[in-house]
Amino acid sequence: MKNKYTPTALALYFNYFVHGMGVIILSQNAANLAHQWGTTETGALAVVSSLGIGRIINLLVSGVLSDKFGRKPFVQLGIVTYFIFFVGILISPNTVIAYILGILAGMANSFLDTGTYPGLMEIYPNSKGTSNVVLKAFISAGQFFLPFIVSFLAATHMWYGWSFLIPATILVITFLYFMFGGAFPDSNSTSKTVEEKITNNNVKTNLWLDGTLFIIYGYISQATFYLVSQMLTQYGQKIGNLPQVAAHSLVSWYSLGSIICVLTTAALGKKFSEIQFVPVYTLGAFISLGLMWIYPTNANLMIILSLLVGFFAAGGVMQLALTVMAEFFPAGKGTVTGFFYTAGSIASFTIPLAINWIGNMRNVMLFDVIIALIGFIDTSLIAMRYKKMFGKLGK
Numbered sequence: 554m555k556n557k558y559t560p561t562a563l564a565l566y567f568n569y570f571v572h573g574m575g576v577i578i579l580s581q582n583a584a585n586l587a588h589q590w591g592t593t594e595t596g597a598l599a600v601v602s603s604l605g606i607g608r609i610i611n612l613l614v615s616g617v618l619s620d621k622f623g624r625k626p627f628v629q630l631g632i633v634t635y636f637i638f639f640v641g642i643l644i645s646p647n648t649v650i651a652y653i654l655g656i657l658a659g660m661a662n663s664f665l666d667t668g669t670y671p672g673l674m675e676i677y678p679n680s681k682g683t684s685n686v687v688l689k690a691f692i693s694a695g696q697f698f699l700p701f702i703v704s705f706l707a708a709t710h711m712w713y714g715w716s717f718l719i720p721a722t723i724l725v726i727t728f729l730y731f732m733f734g735g736a737f738p739d740s741n742s743t744s745k746t747v748e749e750k751i752t753n754n755n756v757k758t759n760l761w762l763d764g765t766l767f768i769i770y771g772y773i774s775q776a777t778f779y780l781v782s783q784m785l786t787q788y789g790q791k792i793g794n795l796p797q798v799a800a801h802s803l804v805s806w807y808s809l810g811s812i813i814c815v816l817t818t819a820a821l822g823k824k825f826s827e828i829q830f831v832p833v834y835t836l837g838a839f840i841s842l843g844l845m846w847i848y849p850t851n852a853n854l855m856i857i858l859s860l861l862v863g864f865f866a867a868g869g870v871m872q873l874a875l876t877v878m879a880e881f882f883p884a885g886k887g888t889v890t891g892f893f894y895t896a897g898s899i900a901s902f903t904i905p906l907a908i909n910w911i912g913n914m915r916n917v918m919l920f921d922v923i924i925a926l927i928g929f930i931d932t933s934l935i936a937m938r939y940k941k942m943f944g945k946l947g948k
Contacts, residue, residue, distance in 0.1 A: 558676040561735050562684065564727045565669045566691045568632060571720040572665065573695020575635060575658055576604070578716065579642075581703045585713040590648050603652045607659020609898045616667040616891020620884070624672035624737045627887075631664030632728045639721040643714045666894055670872075671886030674879055675738045682830065682876040683822030686869035690815045693808070695720075758881050758942070766935050767878040767889070771896030773928040774874060776904050777838055778867040780921040782807065783905070785859065788914045793849040799856075806856050807863035814868020827873045827880075828939045828946060832932045834873070837865035839925040846918045866925070871897065877935065881942070 556562075579586065579601050587597040619627045638658040645651045673684040702716050785807060789800035818830060841861040848854050875893050879886045911917050940946045 562673060562676050564730045564735060567723055568665055568727055569688045569691040570695040571723050573692035574699040574720045577696055577699060581699055582713050592648055596648055600648055600651045600655050603655030604659040605901055607656035608663050611660050612663040612895045613891040615664050616887040619667040619887030624668040627664045627668030629731050631661045632724050634661035634664060636721055636724045639717045643717050667887045667890050670890045672737055674886060680822055682827035682873045683819050685872040685876050686815055686818045689869045689872060693812060763881050763938055766931055768892055768896045770874050770931050771893040772900045773924055774871040775897035775900035777925050777928055779901060779904050781862055784914060784917055788918055789855060792915045793855055795852055799852055803859040806859040810860035810863025811867040814864040818869055827876045828936055830873050831870060832936050834865045834870040835929040835932045839929045841865055842922045842925050846922050
């Protein structure tokens, strides 16, 4: 709390609390929005895909510009764009306008990413991984609370639009904070220490080798947890022959594992560096998924493995890997954020196609195991490069 930029960090975290709501707010209000737009619930849910399109459109560009013009303008731009989405959806007359607003929401997420992740790494240079992983906790908190808000509004027969105006109000508060203050560290000065470490070891970052390894993992990390999160219930029912309630509970255990990992990483962040976590977590994901593929019919084991997969694959390892990538390329934190998350966004588009093409749930799980293995190999190579560059593996 002695850090003078802590209020800025808190405002950044609350933006991601709102983002957590934004990710699921259309699906949570699908019935009401379908009535508003004169379409079916399926038609309303189709608008959700627009967020992914918007995210890809400007990630790379905003990342490069964030390094050039600073973090604050892109955080502010993200807040304004998200605000337009939340308010605009409530007055949108049809799915076409809603789809355009959804694209804006995806772009808002990209603006926030390229301003926030680098910004937090510069605010907390000695706890970069922990500060970024905590973002995931705020996203999860937003996703946790919104369904309760929606349910409360429905139960009390209140207007569903309040579920949009509540996050919009939070954005107004954070925007005013950044307008009248909200200072960020100088992004150029905070990168010099890491650059000096690399120079002192007489090893230069290999743009193509190191960049490719990280971009591959940007895709792999998203694909690994996206696959299992989308098919876990079906896998438990169709392959594991679990009762419906037990199969659905696997997702809850998976989510719990993710939350536990965030807390664990935050607690251990002072003792271990990000590069020490990443290969361990990717190995844990591979082993857990492998056991889930081998023993799908053991209900108790499936519960434990679901928790472990959530811990190792969805508990912040993606954010940790991004933090390590920023150490390799300290002068371009915004740029690397753009490239890294673009790879992840591509995974979100291509993995559903792979699931449909493979078809059989057991083979889909095997596919996820293979992807997780590639992820472990990839992060092990990154760890080797890190040791060569910095002379040691860890703090």
